[in-house]
Amino acid sequence: MSAKNTDTKQEILSIARDLMKKVGYNAFSYSDISKQLNIKNAAVHYHYPTKEDLLADIVNTYIDDYKKLDEGLVNAPLKAIDKLGVFADRYAQLIEVKSICIIGSVASDFYTLPPAVRERVILLTKLVLGMVANVLEEGKVKGELHFIEDANTRALLIMTNLAAGVQLARITGKQDFDHIRNAIMLQLKK
Amino acid sequence: MSAKNTDTKQEILSIARDLMKKVGYNAFSYSDISKQLNIKNAAVHYHYPTKEDLLADIVNTYIDDYKKLDEGLVNAPLKAIDKLGVFADRYAQLIEVKSICIIGSVASDFYTLPPAVRERVILLTKLVLGMVANVLEEGKVKGELHFIEDANTRALLIMTNLAAGVQLARITGKQDFDHIRNAIMLQLKK
DNA sequence: TTTTATACTTATTAGTAAGTAAGTATTATA
DNA sequence: TATAATACTTACTTACTAATAAGTATAAAA
Numbered sequence: 001m002s003a004k005n006t007d008t009k010q011e012i013l014s015i016a017r018d019l020m021k022k023v024g025y026n027a028f029s030y031s032d033i034s035k036q037l038n039i040k041n042a043a044v045h046y047h048y049p050t051k052e053d054l055l056a057d058i059v060n061t062y063i064d065d066y067k068k069l070d071e072g073l074v075n076a077p078l079k080a081i082d083k084l085g086v087f088a089d090r091y092a093q094l095i096e097v098k099s100i101c102i103i104g105s106v107a108s109d110f111y112t113l114p115p116a117v118r119e120r121v122i123l124l125t126k127l128v129l130g131m132v133a134n135v136l137e138e139g140k141v142k143g144e145l146h147f148i149e150d151a152n153t154r155a156l157l158i159m160t161n162l163a164a165g166v167q168l169a170r171i172t173g174k175q176d177f178d179h180i181r182n183a184i185m186l187q188l189k190k
Numbered sequence: 191m192s193a194k195n196t197d198t199k200q201e202i203l204s205i206a207r208d209l210m211k212k213v214g215y216n217a218f219s220y221s222d223i224s225k226q227l228n229i230k231n232a233a234v235h236y237h238y239p240t241k242e243d244l245l246a247d248i249v250n251t252y253i254d255d256y257k258k259l260d261e262g263l264v265n266a267p268l269k270a271i272d273k274l275g276v277f278a279d280r281y282a283q284l285i286e287v288k289s290i291c292i293i294g295s296v297a298s299d300f301y302t303l304p305p306a307v308r309e310r311v312i313l314l315t316k317l318v319l320g321m322v323a324n325v326l327e328e329g330k331v332k333g334e335l336h337f338i339e340d341a342n343t344r345a346l347l348i349m350t351n352l353a354a355g356v357q358l359a360r361i362t363g364k365q366d367f368d369h370i371r372n373a374i375m376l377q378l379k380k
Numbered sequence: 381t382t383t384t385a386t387a388c389t390t391a392t393t394a395g396t397a398a399g400t401a402a403g404t405a406t407t408a409t410a
Numbered sequence: 411t412a413t414a415a416t417a418c419t420t421a422c423t424t425a426c427t428a429a430t431a432a433g434t435a436t437a438a439a440a
Contacts, residue, residue: 008387026217027302029427043388045429098301107357108298111288112217118361125361148380153369160354160370161347167297168350171308171315179343180350190338198417219397233418235399 009047011037017058021099025055025109052114059120062102063127070131080139081188084158087132088181091162095169095177103128104163129155145188158184199237201227207248211289215245215299242304249310252292253317260321270329271378274348277322278371281352285359285367293318294353319345335378348374 015036019028030044030051037043048054069090073083094101106113106121113121133155139145147154161180169177205226209218220234220241227233238244259280263273284291296303296311303311323345329335337344351370359367 023302024214024216024298026214027299030429031426040389041428042390042430046386046388049429051428100298103361104294104354104357105298107354107360108214108290108295109217110360112213122361125358129362148376149373153373156355156358156366156370157351157373160352160358161350163357164294164297164350164354165346167294167353168315168346170297170300171293171312172319176346180346183339183343183347186338220399221396230419231398232400232420236416236418239399241398 008037008039008043012044012047012054013057013061016054017061017102018097018099020055020058020105021094021102022097024105025051026112052117055113055117056120059102059106059117059124063120063124066124066127066131070127070134073131073135080135080142080144081185083135084132084139084188085185087135088162088184091166092177092181094166095174098170100166100170101163104167129159132158139188146190147188198227198229198233202234202237202244203247203251206244207251207292208287208289210245210248210295211284211292212287214295215241216302242307245303245307246310249292249296249307249314253310253314256314256317256321260317260324263321263325270325270332270334271375273325274322274329274378275375277325278352278374281356282367282371284356285364288360290356290360291353294357319349322348329378336380337378 012033015033016028019032022028030041034041034044044054048057069087073086076083076086078086091101103121103125106117110118110121129152133151136145136147136154136158137151140147140151149157161184165177165180202223205223206218209222220231224231224234234244238247259277263276266273266276268276281291293311293315296307300308300311319342323341326335326337326344326348327341330337330341339347351374355367355370
């Protein structure tokens with residue numbers, strides 16, 4: 001059983017994930033990470049030879065995170081509206097730490113990203129949209145949620161409300177996000 | 191009457207506006223601009239001493255643009271739904287040129303922007319939200335549009351749908367934006 | 381106990397960023 | 411016609427970027 005020290009790599013990843021959501025791919029550097037960890041620049045390159053390697057790992061961890069969230073929600077003893085509440089809460093929490101969602105972050109920088117990473121971003125985005133659509137469809141079938149569009153379209157509407165909602169909150173304040181969140185929930189109940 | 195040559199300055203501004211929407215503030219440089227115009231780097235600095243000066247002018251031109259659009263829409267002999275159509279079309283056109291809206295662009299980079307510019311961004315954003323809210327309110331009063339939320343909240347929902355819609359279109363394709371656009375319009379008519 | 385892998389540091393490189401100082405050609409003005 | 415403003419270019423500086431090569435300390439494996 002190897003006692004390999006993966007702490008530093010995990011911390012690099014964690015800091016990089018935060019920076020991605022706070023300032024975006026083109027606005028952070030390896031030295032931003034190394035300074036926070038009191039290590040040298042080259043130590044970051046030891047764990048992630050190139051910035052593309054780091055970005056790929058960041059996106060992959062979000063794919064893992066959302067797969068876990070998806071599984072968690074499928075099995076959770078919650079009504080559809082509350083599952084959406086869990087999802088919306090994740091966005092609300094982003095605002096507290098001055099962040100936007102990862103999909104909004106990579107979308108803004110999309111054409112400056114390495115093509116290999118773009119493919120993973122597409123996968124991540126479809127995963128999240130699919131997850132929301134599944135919850136919506138489930139809620140509609142059970143008569144818990146009410147909307148006229150098909151579930152995929154409604155998922156697009158909700159995703160864009162939340163993603164741009166946290167972006168807008170940076171500019172006009174958190175209460176605008178709260179209004180958006182409340183409106184989404186109210187529409188689905190009526 | 192001075193025949194001052196302002197062509198270069200206008201072209202710099204135009205290219206910079208495009209770059210802002212295509213790659214964002216932190217992903218373009220003065221050399222990206224100077225190369226497109228076949229001038230030297232320092233010539234760009236002649237017209238805009240610092241990148242902050244350039245950014246401020248970019249944001250200010252968008253404020254002007256939206257003020258003009260607002261005035262145009264107020265006086266236009268159009269139904270509220272068609273005024274919103276004009277607004278939504280502007281977003282659809284962004285996708286054709288691989289761009290996102292300026293508000294989404296600056297929101298992503300918000301905490302890396304000079305504070306003075308942030309204030310202008312706040313103004314720009316409130317201007318656009320107010321414009322949409324006015325059209326919505328007018329349509330509601332005239333019985334042309336139907337929605338339960340107050341006009342400001344509905345404006346937030348529509349703005350976020352469109353802003354994140356063009357971002358999402360980069361990742362999953364334009365048809366997702368079209369679905370969003372159609373859904374927004376359908377909701378307001380029913 | 382020697383060897384090897386791990387996890388770094390030190391030191392450096394090549395490239396690019398924003399920004400500036402000084403010079404030049406052209407045009408407008410006095 | 412001399413002067414001054416405009417719109418640049420040339421040449422440069424400072425700072426930062428990602429990335430790499432070579433060295434070092436530590437710990438695990440043979």
